[in-house]
Amino acid sequence: MDIPQSIFYPAAAILGLCLGSFYNVCIHRYLSGQSIAWPGSHCPGCGHSLSWWENIPLFSFFFLGGRCRSCSGRISLRYPAVEALSGAISLVLAITFGLGTAYLVYLFFTGLLIVASFIDLEIFILPDIITLPGAFLAFLASFVMPLAWQDSLLGALLGAGIFLLLQRAYRYLKKVEGLGTGDIKLMLMLGALTGWQGLPILIFLSAALGLLAALFFMVRSKHGRSMQAPIPFGPFLAMGTMIYILWGESIWLWYLGYLV
Numbered sequence: 650m651d652i653p654q655s656i657f658y659p660a661a662a663i664l665g666l667c668l669g670s671f672y673n674v675c676i677h678r679y680l681s682g683q684s685i686a687w688p689g690s691h692c693p694g695c696g697h698s699l700s701w702w703e704n705i706p707l708f709s710f711f712f713l714g715g716r717c718r719s720c721s722g723r724i725s726l727r728y729p730a731v732e733a734l735s736g737a738i739s740l741v742l743a744i745t746f747g748l749g750t751a752y753l754v755y756l757f758f759t760g761l762l763i764v765a766s767f768i769d770l771e772i773f774i775l776p777d778i779i780t781l782p783g784a785f786l787a788f789l790a791s792f793v794m795p796l797a798w799q800d801s802l803l804g805a806l807l808g809a810g811i812f813l814l815l816q817r818a819y820r821y822l823k824k825v826e827g828l829g830t831g832d833i834k835l836m837l838m839l840g841a842l843t844g845w846q847g848l849p850i851l852i853f854l855s856a857a858l859g860l861l862a863a864l865f866f867m868v869r870s871k872h873g874r875s876m877q878a879p880i881p882f883g884p885f886l887a888m889g890t891m892i893y894i895l896w897g898e899s900i901w902l903w904y905l906g907y908l909v
């Protein structure tokens with residue numbers, strides 16, 4: 650389309666920041682069991698209603714020094730983190746895909762992944778209300794994307810199937826739960842989004858990133874800093890998927906030795 654990059658890129662970043670603000674609302678209200686539409690934005694500590702200038706993505710957090718203006722309660726770092734992440738990914742998607750269907754489709758699924766990941770980080774749940782409709786929409790998206798619907802369907806079934814097998818095997822061998830059922834449902838969505846072609850890279854990357862994180866927390870817990878806690882896998886699957894979407898092709902080419 651005919652929008653110059655000098656306008657599209659900043660617009661994409663700002664759109665991402667604003668969407669991030671909305672994702673924060675979704676995450677907070679899912680965690681606290683409130684409705685998304687009502688009431689308006691407020692401090693979770695004291696209920697103080699936020700005026701427009703306390704509600705500017707990313708910037709308000711810094712203006713306010715990370716504290717509520719009314720009760721001085723600390724604002725969770727999650728808020729600026731989600732906004733910055735959403736803004737940055739929107740910008741990178743814009744640069745990679747330009748203004749078009751691919752940008753919009755991936756931006757939408759980025760939103761689902763961010764909301765699901767941050768909920769998973771907090772309470773170890775990947776909400777069905779995100780993953781299941783997300784899987785269906787990812788399959789529908791194959792009809793407007795350069796991905797055959799058969800490949801999308803196969804990706805969903807294969808991705809979820811592999812994770813179901815892993816879950817059963819882990820349960821059988823270790824007698825404890827390793828993979829959550831939420832991860833299997835998330836794989837339905839991710840497999841449908843990338844097609845079966847995306848599975849090798851996205852599963853490998855997520856496992857590698859998850860392992861690194863596990864090692865990091867194990868080292869930390871040796872120093873008595875944190876408890877040995879389970880690590881939610883959803884955020885790593887989300888990261889693996891985003892890396893595949895953005896750079897999957899280059900990774901394949903590199904792997905196959907075309908880039909020497």
Ligand SMILES: [Zn+2]
Binds near residue numbers: 692694695696717
């Ligand atoms: Zn407050």
